[in-house]
Amino acid sequence: MTARRVAVVVPTFNAGPGFEAVLDAIQCHGGDVEVDIVALDSGSTDGTVECLRRRGARILTVPPGRFNHGETRNDGLACADGEFAVLLVQDAVPAAPGWIDALLAPLRADARVAGSFARQLPAPGASRLTVHQLSAWIAAGEAPRTVGPLTGDELAAMTPAARHQASAFDNVCSCVRLSVWRSHPFRRTPIAEDLEWGLEVLRAGFILAYTPEAAVRHSHERTVRYELQRTYLVHQRLQALFGLQTIPTLGALLRAVGVTVPLHLRLAASEPSGRPRAICRGLGLGVAWPLGQYLGARSSRDGRPMLRTGRI
Numbered sequence: 001m002t003a004r005r006v007a008v009v010v011p012t013f014n015a016g017p018g019f020e021a022v023l024d025a026i027q028c029h030g031g032d033v034e035v036d037i038v039a040l041d042s043g044s045t046d047g048t049v050e051c052l053r054r055r056g057a058r059i060l061t062v063p064p065g066r067f068n069h070g071e072t073r074n075d076g077l078a079c080a081d082g083e084f085a086v087l088l089v090q091d092a093v094p095a096a097p098g099w100i101d102a103l104l105a106p107l108r109a110d111a112r113v114a115g116s117f118a119r120q121l122p123a124p125g126a127s128r129l130t131v132h133q134l135s136a137w138i139a140a141g142e143a144p145r146t147v148g149p150l151t152g153d154e155l156a157a158m159t160p161a162a163r164h165q166a167s168a169f170d171n172v173c174s175c176v177r178l179s180v181w182r183s184h185p186f187r188r189t190p191i192a193e194d195l196e197w198g199l200e201v202l203r204a205g206f207i208l209a210y211t212p213e214a215a216v217r218h219s220h221e222r223t224v225r226y227e228l229q230r231t232y233l234v235h236q237r238l239q240a241l242f243g244l245q246t247i248p249t250l251g252a253l254l255r256a257v258g259v260t261v262p263l264h265l266r267l268a269a270s271e272p273s274g275r276p277r278a279i280c281r282g283l284g285l286g287v288a289w290p291l292g293q294y295l296g297a298r299s300s301r302d303g304r305p306m307l308r309t310g311r312i
Helices: 019-027 048-054 069-077 099-109 128-135 152-157 160-166 178-183 193-203 224-242 250-269 275-302
Strands: 005-012 034-041 058-061 084-088 113-121 145-147 173-177 207-217
Touching: 005 019, 005 048, 005 069, 005 099, 019 034, 019 048, 034 048, 034 069, 048 058, 069 084, 069 193, 084 099, 084 178, 099 113, 099 173, 099 207, 113 193, 128 250, 128 275, 152 193, 160 193, 160 224, 173 178, 193 207, 193 224, 224 275, 250 275
Parallel strands: 005 034, 005 084, 034 058, 113 207
Antiparallel strands: 084 173, 113 173, 145 207
């Protein structure tokens, strides 16, 4: 692989018919580099592997029980040469040509930039609750930003929330400098490998860039149970990495539910169709999201599991 080629690393599992649009956007990215697709497949049975073969992708097989968000991505990045590699998830559809060049731009401009990440826009048909939830994440903002270089003392002096915000990085769609990744590979973790990496490279004196000129369509209408488990795991990691407890007490949990449920009802009532289902889901998530935050942080703080989870 030459310096003018970039690997796009994508974990896959039964990606579905929408995956064709993702592959189209990778291969017709409109930039000045050539791309190689490296897929990490965990046992797809829906034609995903055959689709990748038709596109000339390199396919690495990952036994489902061995999948891990950090180490599995490392396996794909180990196949990449050159200076940079792009990380993408199977259901993030790049929104416009030029997205790879936009991700590369801050890394090309400054050798201290360890990685960049793209803006996330709601998928077509996203519910108003999903749009609202996504809007709170840094990767939904319109303004570009860079963080770093920071000293260890500067990071340590931040509040847990500020340290979390500074370390924000998102492998839904990102680009990493391979020389930095080789010194700081992703860690084995069930979730939030990107946030952990962001904190690690900031501590090492590098810079992180958010590049909204690169944008993908990516959002989910997940079940209440799934969101409870995912929120629990994320907030385990936030407490372990940053000491962050967004809902630290039972009283705070009750107050959070008291605020969240009415908000969700208002959003559900504004849906143009499917309001009964939206209301039921909104009520469930109005409890699940705060509960997952509370249980996840408490589990990490107390060193004991409080919820059974599967692969997220």
